[in-house]
Amino acid sequence: MKLCDSVCIEGTINTALVxxxxxxxxxxxSSLLAICHRKxxxxxxxxxxxIVRLFLFTDDAPLxxxxxxxxxxxxxxxxxxxxxxRARGGGRPRGxxxxxxxxxxxxxxxxxNVDLQYGWVDDDTDFQPPQRYTDHRSVNIPNQxxxxxxxxxxxxxxxxxxxxxxxETNRYARQTMNREQREKWQTVTIxxxxxxxxxxxxxxxxxxxxxxxxxxxxxVVYAPFPSHVGLSRNRFQAILRYLHxxxxxxxxxxxDPEHDPLHKVRPLYDLLNRxxxxxxxxxxxxxxxxxxxxxxxxxxxxVYMKNKPQKYGVRIECVADASSGVVVHMEIYSGQAGxxxxxxxxxxxxxxxDLGGKNHRVYMDRRNSSPELFQALLxxxxxxxxxxxxxxxxxx
Numbered sequence: 001m002k003l004c005d006s007v008c009i010e011g012t013i014n015t016a017l018v019x020x021x022x023x024x025x026x027x028x029x030s031s032l033l034a035i036c037h038r039k040x041x042x043x044x045x046x047x048x049x050x051i052v053r054l055f056l057f058t059d060d061a062p063l064x065x066x067x068x069x070x071x072x073x074x075x076x077x078x079x080x081x082x083x084x085x086r087a088r089g090g091g092r093p094r095g096x097x098x099x100x101x102x103x104x105x106x107x108x109x110x111x112x113n114v115d116l117q118y119g120w121v122d123d124d125t126d127f128q129p130p131q132r133y134t135d136h137r138s139v140n141i142p143n144q145x146x147x148x149x150x151x152x153x154x155x156x157x158x159x160x161x162x163x164x165x166x167x168e169t170n171r172y173a174r175q176t177m178n179r180e181q182r183e184k185w186q187t188v189t190i191x192x193x194x195x196x197x198x199x200x201x202x203x204x205x206x207x208x209x210x211x212x213x214x215x216x217x218x219x220v221v222y223a224p225f226p227s228h229v230g231l232s233r234n235r236f237q238a239i240l241r242y243l244h245x246x247x248x249x250x251x252x253x254x255x256d257p258e259h260d261p262l263h264k265v266r267p268l269y270d271l272l273n274r275x276x277x278x279x280x281x282x283x284x285x286x287x288x289x290x291x292x293x294x295x296x297x298x299x300x301x302x303v304y305m306k307n308k309p310q311k312y313g314v315r316i317e318c319v320a321d322a323s324s325g326v327v328v329h330m331e332i333y334s335g336q337a338g339x340x341x342x343x344x345x346x347x348x349x350x351x352x353x354d355l356g357g358k359n360h361r362v363y364m365d366r367r368n369s370s371p372e373l374f375q376a377l378l379x380x381x382x383x384x385x386x387x388x389x390x391x392x393x394x395x396x
Contacts (some may be wrong), residue, residue: 131359135283139281156275162190164267165245173242188239195231196239254337261301261334270331276328277354285322288348288364290315299333320349324361329354345373357381
């Protein structure tokens with residue numbers, strides 16, 4: 001019988017609750033307790049002011065309800081020494097002498113085939129296991145077995161967006177040329193934009209040192225695809241220079257409270273989030289993490305992330321299906337000027353607000369984990385999973 005495939009950690013100031021760790025069989029429960037004792041909730045040892053409750057449960061009913069009352073390092077070492085003596089047949093018998101009452105549940109006891117060792121004892125706390133996921137993973141595309149690559153592309157970038165891209169590119173080109181008194185702009189067409197995007201995708205697959213190399217006839221660097229598409233180098237570079245998806249005249253100045261740092265890409269950004277939601281229904285397990293789009297140019301919300309392979313760029317917070325990796329929602333970090341609350345709790349709730357009420361399991365790293373956030377997610381129909389950092393003030 002398998003245990004429920006989720007972990008839920010709740011917490012108050014002095015309490016952490018761990019439920020339903022993924023395990024293949026009951027026989028592994030004893031090993032779990034040993035691991036949790038050595039590093040309960042990701043720390044070396046619990047302080048005496050903390051309590052950890054561990055609930056192991058099957059799909060039908062709780063398997064064991066255990067509690068570990070944190071001990072100091074010296075007490076933990078003494079408890080381990082006493083257990084080694086008992087294993088050899090020596091030492092004080094349990095229940096007699098100093099420390100006997102405290103360690104009454106340290107070894108030998110058994111609940112549901114789970115050995116109670118390492119300071120864990122039976123606990124009768126009332127606990128309700130996580131509810132079943134109320135949806136199922138699906139790709140919401142009719143006749144998806146027969147879909148072609150170009151049809152799949154149009155599901156994300158449709159003709160309406162291409163018309164917007166054409167309109168704003170032509171608008172910005174005319175504005176710029178009138179201001180600089182340059183030669184007249186040749187209006188870009190939908191066909192040219194499709195060719196332009198095809199070459200852009202080709203460039204993401206075939207890497208060269210510069211744009212000119214993709215159009216070169218030199219046999220050393222020659223690439224047949226751009227010339228086959230039928231868009232000249234000069235025309236490609238002209239479209240690239242004036243490419244726009246929003247009207248600059250509608251942008252709010254930086255000192256305006258309604259200033260949007262993402263104004264230039266807002267239509268595309270909103271379109272992709274809508275498409276992610278409409279085209280894919282996620283599995284029960286979600287994961288939250290950040291990605292970085294490499295960029296070293298001038299940008300007010302460019303970030304530096306030392307642990308990323310590309311350290312400078314635009315940070316993107318993503319919610320993805322943990323089983324497939326498909327992104328179901330994203331948010332671009334735009335700094336304080338965006339007018340959004342960028343605290344961890346507010347950010348995670350925004351990312352998940354359109355997915356609530358279905359009993360998802362949400363996995364996240366220690367940057368996002370906190371008792372306050374986890375309680376807020378539980379109230380919204382999510383079961384959060386994360387790593388506890390005892391050094392943070394929320395856990396003290």
